[in-house]
Amino acid sequence: DTEVTQTPKHLVMGMTNKKSLKCEQHMGHRAMYWYKQKAKKPPELMFVYSYEKLSINESVPSRFSPECPNSSLLNLHLHALQPEDSALYLCASSHVQNEQFFGPGTRLTVL
Amino acid sequence: QKEVEQNSGPLSVPEGAIASLNCTYSDRVSQSFFWYRQYSGKSPELIMSIYSNGDKEDGRFTAQLNKASQYVSLLIRDSQPSDSATYLCALHGSSNTGKLIFGQGTTLQVKP
Numbered sequence: 001d002t003e004v005t006q007t008p009k010h011l012v013m014g015m016t017n018k019k020s021l022k023c024e025q026h027m028g029h030r031a032m033y034w035y036k037q038k039a040k041k042p043p044e045l046m047f048v049y050s051y052e053k054l055s056i057n058e059s060v061p062s063r064f065s066p067e068c069p070n071s072s073l074l075n076l077h078l079h080a081l082q083p084e085d086s087a088l089y090l091c092a093s094s095h096v097q098n099e100q101f102f103g104p105g106t107r108l109t110v111l
Numbered sequence: 112q113k114e115v116e117q118n119s120g121p122l123s124v125p126e127g128a129i130a131s132l133n134c135t136y137s138d139r140v141s142q143s144f145f146w147y148r149q150y151s152g153k154s155p156e157l158i159m160s161i162y163s164n165g166d167k168e169d170g171r172f173t174a175q176l177n178k179a180s181q182y183v184s185l186l187i188r189d190s191q192p193s194d195s196a197t198y199l200c201a202l203h204g205s206s207n208t209g210k211l212i213f214g215q216g217t218t219l220q221v222k223p
Contacts (some may be wrong), residue, residue, distance in 0.1 A: 031209055042199055042213035043155065056208055090154055097209040099145065102154040 004103035006091050012109045015081060021106045023074040023091030032074040033100060034066060035090040043090055043102075049074060050096055081110045114138060117200050117214035125222055130187040132217050134200030137181065144176055144183045147199040149216070155199055159185060190221045 004025045013019050023032065031050045035043035048056035049068040057066075063085075065077040074091055086109045092100040116135045124130045132146075143162055147155035159174040161167045161183065167174045173186040183202075187194055200214040 042201075042216055043211075045210055048209060050209070056210060088154070094209065097143075097203065099157055099160050100209075100211060101157060102147075105154045 004091055004093050004101055006089075006103035006106050008106060009104065010107045010109075012111065013078065013081065014111050015083070017081075018077070018079045020078065021076040021089055021091075021108075023076075023093075023103055024072055025093040025101075025103075026072055027093060027101070028071075029093035029095055029101075030071060031094045031096045031098075032068060033092040033094075034074065034076050035092065035102075037088045037090055037105075047076075078108075081108075083110050086110045114204070114212050115200055115202060115214035117198075117217045119215055120218040121220050122217055123220045123222060124190050126190060126192060128190050128221075130190045130194065130219055130221070132185040132187075132198050132200075132219065134183045134185075134214055135181055136183070136202055136212075138202075138204060139178075139181065141202045141204065143203040144174070145201045145211070146172075146174060146185045147201060149197045149199060151196075187219075190219075192221050192223050195219055195221050
């Protein structure tokens, strides 16, 4: 299995909702990442997990809460988001400090 | 100065031509360089990685790295309309965290 999967593909939520994005990989990678991408911009790093421990938080607002239950899974919990948080959320994985492979992304719309 | 600079384009080439995409970077310590292709509405796809000076070829793609000039490029031979996409240059920063630093991307249009 050489891919990163993400669910859901699309998500529409209100500002008071709580939702979660999920990411899974079975490539034996021990680093996993969350990125946010706005239209016509490059991906912007949010969080890095290395060996299931949070190693980088790029000063992301607390309404985004990451979780790494095991080496294959990565979640991003969302609560009280703002309309400006609407974006494509990308998960990626890699061997530590190596090539990163992206999942298909979740297109999030916050109303 | 931005850490990774790319011309945003669009770069327009006729079908069958060579497309040349360029990227410069500011951190001399950077060791790992990557090219991603991103179709509109899709996620980035890794197409090339290069770690040492010189050329690396994979099919119609050639990546070129010149660390002395802090320059990395991607050549696409026999360009096809299906190559029309945004190409993102990325590198690992000097912090050894695995963090990727992206350029703004170059939009390539291949005209039939």
